Amino acid sequence: MPNDASAQNQPxxxxxxxxxxxxxxxxxxxxxxxxxxxxxxxxxxxxxxxxVVTLTGSVPQRSQIQRAGNAARSVRGVRSVTNRLTVRTRHSSGQ
Incomplete structure (x- = not known):
């Protein structure tokens, strides 16, 4: 019977x-x-x-790019992370 318990835990x-x-x-x-x-x-x-997880968008500080990537990598089942985050500037003037 111990073999049955071991077999159940692995799958x-x-x-x-x-x-x-x-x-x-x-x-x-x-x-x-x-x-x-x-x-x-x-x-x-x-x-x-x-x-494969892809992160896009922006964060307020550069250090948060690495934090986000590390957090994503820590999730079970994530094989790799493509981190395309950028730093959001305060002067977001496009027009």
Whole structure:
């Protein structure tokens, strides 16, 4: 019987990583952002495709770019992160 218990524990871990959909990854990355101190994620857009997460948008400070990337990488199921965040300048004059 101990073999049955061991067999049950292994597939749960493996299947939970594989079973994550792109929308679940996006949700989990956003949750990771809310738990990250010093990160204003209001203007960060998150996309996921087959475990590859892409961050676009802007943050108020340069240090937040790295914080966002690290938070996204920490999410289980994320295979890689493409960080395309930019720093939002106070003088946002386009017109």
């Amino acid at each position: 749960v871990t493996t299947s939970s990583s594989r079973a994550r959909t792109d929308s679940q990854l996006v949700r989990d990355v956003r949750r990771a952002f809310t738990r990250t101190t010093g990160l204003n994620s209001a203007s960060i857009h998150v996309q996921a495709r087959h475990g």
